[in-house]
Amino acid sequence: MSLVKLSTSEEFKQAVSENEKLFLLKNSTTCPISHAAFQEYQKFAAEQDNPIFYLNVQEARPLSNEIAENFGVKHESPQALLFEKGEVKWDASHYSITYSSLSEQLGK
Template sequence: MKQEVIKNKEEFINIVEANHEFFLLKHSLTCPISAAAHQQYDRFAEETSVPCFILYVQESRELSGHIAEFTGIRHESPQVIQFQEGEAVWHDSHSAITKERLLGV
């Protein structure tokens, strides 16, 4: 499934309201660990039917902060958060982000 980039709070709210379940990757454009996590997330997105979204931290700092506040999960990047029914139900970060781990969630 193709990943959609989200950039602002309004887009995030619409995604939460429109999707029973989805994954979100907070990605740093300058971090090599984040680049590796992004590759794993891309591989996962190709194999899942669950919608996958991505947020570029450097371009959407306000949204990244809003999501941390909304979920109660401290911001990290890279970081993947799984949402179900509008709630964060799982998250992980850094080198723990692998296609296999995401498929097992």
């Protein structure tokens, strides 16, 4: 499945309402650590049947901040979040974002 880029609050809300489980990566386009995490995320996304979402923090700062505020998760970049039924069930940042850490969340 492909990666789906989110830029607005409306896009995010629609994605959460349409997907019981939703992975979201907050990606920085200028950070080498974020680049490495994005590569792991892409590898993970390529094997999924459902859409996998991301946002670029530099382009969607208001959305990134809204997610941090509304879900009580401190903003980090890169940061992977797993939403289930509209709630954050898991998050990881920096070097903790790996293909295996993402895949582990599917078994839970």
